[in-house]
Structures are given as structure tokens and as C-alpha cells.
Amino acid sequence: MNNARILDGKATAARIKEELTERVSALRERGVTPGLGTVLVGDDPGSHSYVAGKHRDCAQVGITSVRRDLPDTITQEELEAVLDELNADAATTGYIVQLPLPAHIDTNAILERIDPAKDADGLHPTNLGKLVLNVNAPMDSPLPCTPHGIVELLLRHDVELKGLDVLVVGRGVTVGRPLGLLLTRKQINATVTLAHTGTVDLADHLGRADVVVAAAGIPHMIRADRVKPGAIVLDVGVSRVEDPETGRAKLTGDVDPAVASVASWLSPNPGGVGPMTRAMLLTNVVEAAERSAAGN
Numbered sequence: 001m002n003n004a005r006i007l008d009g010k011a012t013a014a015r016i017k018e019e020l021t022e023r024v025s026a027l028r029e030r031g032v033t034p035g036l037g038t039v040l041v042g043d044d045p046g047s048h049s050y051v052a053g054k055h056r057d058c059a060q061v062g063i064t065s066v067r068r069d070l071p072d073t074i075t076q077e078e079l080e081a082v083l084d085e086l087n088a089d090a091a092t093t094g095y096i097v098q099l100p101l102p103a104h105i106d107t108n109a110i111l112e113r114i115d116p117a118k119d120a121d122g123l124h125p126t127n128l129g130k131l132v133l134n135v136n137a138p139m140d141s142p143l144p145c146t147p148h149g150i151v152e153l154l155l156r157h158d159v160e161l162k163g164l165d166v167l168v169v170g171r172g173v174t175v176g177r178p179l180g181l182l183l184t185r186k187q188i189n190a191t192v193t194l195a196h197t198g199t200v201d202l203a204d205h206l207g208r209a210d211v212v213v214a215a216a217g218i219p220h221m222i223r224a225d226r227v228k229p230g231a232i233v234l235d236v237g238v239s240r241v242e243d244p245e246t247g248r249a250k251l252t253g254d255v256d257p258a259v260a261s262v263a264s265w266l267s268p269n270p271g272g273v274g275p276m277t278r279a280m281l282l283t284n285v286v287e288a289a290e291r292s293a294a295g296n
């Protein structure tokens, strides 16, 4: 039995895209055309699918976009040269480097090479630093897309986290760490536990959490019998596992579908945080263009 109400990321992202379409046309009337660049290294099917989705979204809202798809044999220096080109390209008002990068590439050095004013992912150290220092008033600088998407998804469903105990499972730089910072801001005022592979008794944390954000990338690790009844559960992690019936790869989230019978709200996967991640990327691109149109 499914009791949980659905945090519908697909429908919410569609509404955000409608709002952005109007903002983009207002910018275009003022002679400003927002343009997204994507840098994709290698041939990971998941990354290719996400990047393709980002370009489809751009076309939908009127943002121009360019792709730089590169072989996984590229060197650090060659990749940095591509970023230097994008930093200098006036038509690219914002860009992202799709993660993960191959192991021989120094990811932190790459993120640092992005012009912070063109950082559409909010992952440049300057922009992450603003998040840590809590100095990015709304729209001053980009926020990382997935954490921002999670907050926006909850806000637009009128789900308040004030005073709630949130368990974030996963301490990665694109989700867990920045999400902990966002949720502990005074405007949200949640209490956050960041669980990770070194966490001793995850089951104990799970059983006590009012809100669970699962971003570990371990299929169905969050089970109904472990979750506090009435908890709010967001499924962010994704794995590609072979479907035994068809033999084809299938997307599987971190949350067992049976959790829907005990949770009060559930953000499914697919259809939850993924589309919101893409909507927040578009938001970052539009806001950067609006800042530059305002001369900031």
C-alpha cells in the first residue's frame, strides 16, 4: 500500500522551466542571450544521458548551448585548455564539467579552473566557499544543483524542515556536503547528520530521522522496516543494474519502493530530484545572465 505523498520533481521542474522561459525571453529582449556549455569526458552512458537532457532543457527554455565531448584519453593540460577557451568565449555565459571525471584527471584542479562567474554548477571553490560562509544571498552566486533542487522541491510542496532531524546518506561534493550546509541555514533550520561509509550504526540513525536523503548510490539500501513511520524520504542515489527479466541496464535508486508504505512524503527516483537538478542548472544559467545584464 502506498501512503506517501509524492514530491513530484518532474512536474515541479516543468513549472520552473515555464517560469525560466519568460525570464529568458525578457533577457533576450534586452539583448542578452544566455548560453550553456557542457564538457563531457569519456563515454559513460549515464553521463551522456544527463548531458543530452541538459541540452534538451536549454532548447526548451530558449538558452543556447554547446557541447564539448572529449575522449577519456585527454590529459589534464588539454582539458584545462578547453576550460580556458570556454572562460574566454562570450557566447558561453555559463558552463559545467560533467562529473565524474576519469581517475587520471585532478577534479579539484578542473573545478578551480572554471571562471567562478561562469560556474553553472556552483562547484567552484569560490562559490562553495560563499555557501560555507553563508554569504550568498538569494541570486548572488550559484548553488550546487542537486542540493538546491532538493530544497526547492520541498519548498514548492510546502514541506517545512524547521526543527526536523535530517539524515543525509552520502558525503559527496555534489550532494551530501553542500546539502548539509543549505539545510542548516537559519531559513531552513534543520538539524543534519551526514552519514558515510565510516558511520558505525546507520540503522540507528535511520530509525530516528524525520527526513532521509539517500545519496549513496547503493541500490535499495533504505528499507521500509528501517525507516521511522511518517518520515520524509528523498531518493537521490542512482545505480544502473541489470534487469533480470530483460537483461538490460535499468536505473535503480537507493530507496526500496516499499518505503512508500511508511513514509509521509517520498521523492521517487526517477522522477524526483533528477529533473530538479536539471531545472536548477537552468536557473543558475539564467541568474548569471541576469546578474551580468544588471552589470554585477
Ligand SMILES: Nc1nc2c(c(=O)[nH]1)N[C@@H](CN(C=O)c1ccc(C(=O)N[C@@H](CCC(=O)O)C(=O)O)cc1)CN2
Pocket (backbone or CB within 6 Å): 049, 050, 053, 096, 097, 098, 099, 100, 121, 145, 146, 174, 251, 269, 270, 271, 272, 273, 274, 275, 277, 278
Ligand atoms: N557537473 C555535474 N556532474 C554531476 C552532477 C551535477 O550536478 N553536476 N550531478 C549528477 C548527475 N546529474 C547531473 O549532471 C543528473 C542526474 C540525474 C538527472 C535526471 O534527470 N534523472 C532522471 C532520469 C534520467 C535518465 O533516465 O537517464 C530522473 O531522475 O528522473 C539529471 C542530472 C552527477 N554528475
